[in-house]
Amino acid sequence: MASFQRPHNRNETEMYQERYDNEIDKKCTMAGYLSEMKVTGNGFKNLNQSFCWSNIPMLAVITGKNGCGKTAVLEAIMRGLREEEARRLTEGSKELKIEHKKSIKHNGRTDKDIAIKCSDEIPKCHYYSSNFRKNEDLGQFRYFNKDNSFDINFGSWNSLVRNLLRKGIKIDHINDHLKKSGFKHDVSKDKKDRKAQCVKRDFYYDKSDVQISPGESLELLSALWLFEIETDTKSNKRAVYLLDEPDAHLHTSSVKRVIEIIKTRLVLQLGMQVIMTTHSSTTVSLVPKDCIYIMREDTSRTLTSMHLYEPLSKHNTCAVPKTDTRKVKIEQAESRRQALQYLDSGCVYVNSPFRMVFVEAYDDKLFYQMIQLKLTNESMLEATYPLLFMSPGVKRKRQDSSDDSSSKMIENSCRALVENIVETCMNIENEDLSLREFVFGLIDNDNKEEPKLYNIRCLNRYSMENYLYDPVYIYYYLRKCGKAEEIKTQINVNLQEKQHPDCLSDLLMEKNVTNLTKVLQQIVNIMSKNLFDIVEKFIKLKDDFQEAINSLKTLHKDVVSKSGILNKESIITIDNFETVCKFVYNEGKLIDYVKKIRQRTNCKGLLKELIDYTTEIVEATNRLIKKKNLIKKQKGSEEAYELIKCTEDVRFENNITLSYPKVILKMRGHDLVTFYTAIFPSLPSQNSKMINFLKRSRFLIPLDLIDIFKSFQRPDIELQRQNVKGQEKDKIEQRKGSQSQQRQFKELQDKNDSLRKSNESLEKKMEILTQCLNKIEQEMESEECIDLRENLLRHISEAREKVEK
Structure with a gap:
């Protein structure tokens, strides 16, 4: 398994995850141990004699319509890998051929002639089919050759447990490994040691037998196979898993879990080659695009030898072929969309409503996805309104650790980025109001004020790490x-x-x-x-x-x-x-x-x-x-x-x-x-490791987080009602403010009119007084009143100055 240097801070986690995903995709698309298969002789079931599939990668996902031969391909590979009937054809490679002598039957089906070309010797081949009656009973189809170097295993975890016990490994050691691997049940032996059972891992109650789903069966198989490799120093990791619709009858969340097990555990960690069939669009969406193959039938009209040598005439009607030769082929899908369209057959799907919630960082996204999964599984959150958590995806380099202001700047910028995105979608000036109904934000508290927009929720604790x-x-x-x-x-x-x-x-x-x-x-x-x-x-x-x-x-x-x-x-x-x-x-x-x-x-x-x-x-x-x-x-x-x-x-x-x-x-x-x-x-100082620990365990969730998640899931009509109610409230407030301003303006106008009238009256009185003073001044200019005139003029001058002031 590839190793990377662990990131030291939250902003590097997304880059690490991308590098890890790229490494998974690279491993899945590498050339597989089983590189080519051909059908020879008289063909095999609905695979004709010209069928050939080359360049098979470590993970190959075959999709196609019912009856096109997907299951037949897996059965052909299984029979072609039976080494007890193989022969070496070329140096440096191994090509195995099946003669029609000893056939393996299931549901009345038999094998024909198949040639398999391998890049190296494959010691084990595991066949798992969801079409068998019980996965526990598949162990009866198990074959060993003389040197015990080859094993065809039909997906039986029961037989694998018994095989480990025969090697002297204690059942407690097996259960310890299952617990560390994250499998939620234990295995035990029955009293007669004839059959292994899957039982509850319960501390307070007696252990009881449980029936596990096909997805859990595959998870248990991979965990036991990993344990077998770890305990057997001579074990060779090279093996082929043939999976016939392991995602059949599984919920979408379970399909995702199964595909993750296949990619990360079987292919990347254990180095196994996996060839599987599927009808699930979810599976096609989750695997690397270069691993997707489409199997289809082509109808071509060909002339036989008789047709080539006999001339065409009215009397020779057989010269023109009346029947078609059916050919089946497997081709790599040009794109993921092509495979999905082939599966959907032109049908249009209307997705259920969802809520897009922007969060500050990639670690926050992982944590909230884990919380949503737990709440949904325990019916504490509605599955009809899934939450799609999105990180803005901005990668920033770690600032100088001695600068406290730089760390604050990064925290503030992450929060501000989420607020800006949601605010843009909620902008009142936008004519398109649809974004307001499903775009939300979830930000850290950071000991700051609550956001003003109701579409943004704020944690009660300082940040996600505090939870x-x-x-x-x-x-x-x-x-x-x-x-x-x-x-x-x-x-x-x-x-x-x-x-x-x-x-x-x-x-x-x-x-x-x-x-x-x-x-x-x-x-x-x-x-x-x-x-x-x-x-x-x-x-x-x-x-x-x-x-x-x-x-x-x-x-x-x-x-x-x-x-x-x-x-x-x-x-x-x-x-x-x-x-x-x-x-x-x-x-x-x-x-x-x-x-x-x-x-x-x-x-x-x-x-x-x-x-x-x-x-x-x-x-x-x-x-x-x-x-x-x-x-x-x-x-x-x-x-x-x-x-x-x-x-x-x-x-x-x-x-x-x-x-x-x-x-x-x-x-x-x-x-x-x-x-x-x-x-x-x-x-762990890395958040993702702590999140993985909680994923494998039951844990308590604070009610304040549950309330936030539920608030995101309000139906569209409720959100519209709240929007309308909020807008009406704003209009009422604006109306009240406008009426208050009008009253204040009227009062100011009245005061102004009163002051204007008062000024006009005063101006008239001043005019009359001025006229009187002018008249008195003229009368006092006579010689008879010289002394009196001087005194009066002085008083008049003083009076004028006061009037002017």
Whole structure:
């Protein structure tokens, strides 16, 4: 299986997934072990003697109409690979031919002559058909040649289990492997050891027999085959799986699961060649386009030898052939659309309504898809309104870790991008209102205000990581890795019980809500206390860690110049760093780095990783100190801080309510993961690995998430009603505002008229007064009133100045 360097941040996950998908497609389209098949002799069933199929890839999906011969191709390959009737024809390749002697019959069918060309010897061939009565009974058709190098296996997991038991492998070891592989049931032996059974994996109840679906049967087969390879050092991975409509009668979600098993487990991981038939459009949509083949019949008119030598005449009517020679061929589909159109036969499908929900990043998309699948499977979400989660797909390079503003810019830009997309679709100026009915957004809280648009929902917790790295999920992930024995003992002591279930699925089987809540609350309390203790110590020693980082950077420069070799001074620097780390925690990721550096001869890369990770811790600590709602200064100290221990009730499904510290809910999600990985090195820092863990287990979903998902699924008519209601409300508000403005304008007009009238009256009075003063001034100019005139003129002048003012 191809290996890639794991991404270190959320923005690189999408690139990693694309590279992984490309590697799967590349492996599926490679040349297969079985490279060519021909039908010779008298043909085989509805495959005539000229039938040939070349360049068969590692994954070949054959589609076509009923009766065209798809199943016959698989049966022909199976019979052609019977090595006990084979003969070598060419050097460097193996071509096997079946003589019509010993035939394998099923439903009255027999084989003819088939030639198979292989690029190398194929030790095993597995045939699986959904047309057999019971998949468990297919093991009766099993053949071994003299040297036991060839095996035709008709898809029997029952016989495969019994074969493993005959090798001395214990049933508990088989079930442990199935559990790790994500298969939800166990297998067991009956009392007479004649038949294996598939039973429930139940912690509290007796194990009972269960009937598994064809999809689950294929999943179980692949898991057991992988286990057989791992336990048998002589086993050769080269094998061919022949699958006759494994997707028949399966729901679309189950088809997707089966195809993922075929591509990732059988082809990529186990290196098997898979040739399958299908009538499912879903299957054609999910496999690589270069793996799709169309099988069809061609009708061509050919002349026989008699026709060639006898002249045409009125008397010789046989010269013109009256019947057609039917030819069957398999051709690679030109495109996926061509294969779908061939399957659909021109029918038009009207898709059910859906909701497109834009999220901030690719990890968010994976997480929400997992939540939707669980809610739909448990009938907590309507299947009639599926949610299609979309990430904007913008890839950004990681910013300089020392620049806190850059990380904020990336978070803000992701949120703003989703808001802009939804706002564009919801724009009132757009004449097309249809986008408003199914385009939504789901964004992180980021401790900000709620979005204004009702089509955008905001998480209750800081980000998706605060849900994904829930204390309960972390605890059971550590239990799976065998790294939580001390915590397990502490929980049992607090519960005053000897033990509690080893996996989350078993714990959630408890039907007593009180007992279940009691166990879950203890897990949350103890995991939170471990987090608080470590975080408060990091805060206390943040300056010491900053000095240690500077020393490590200097050491890194010296090590690089000296080809990665540590000297005595370097070891002292590492010892000092270890001393600071042990003040926080005697174990953990930082101590693991120190141990690995001491063991390595060349430690340049490890030193760089240690510096980067320690810098992340210091930055997370500095960000946390700024959160006044999560941290406070200790009494009597200006420099010492402590986390605020206040809690919030979180309600889950099944009437479960747990008390969570506010710090876990409202701390920046990436910082929460950084602190947790410092305590528990085995905890994955990559979100996709934690999501895969939850996919294979039962888990609790908070009601606030369920409510958000349900809000996206309102019917179209309800959305239209809300739109109309919102628009009417806006019009009413606008009308009320307009009426208020009109009243205020009228009042201002009235005041203005009153002031204007008052000014006009005053102007008239001033005019009369001026006329009187002019008349008095004229009369006072006579000689008889000189003295009096001077006094009056002075008073008149003063009066004029006052009037003018």
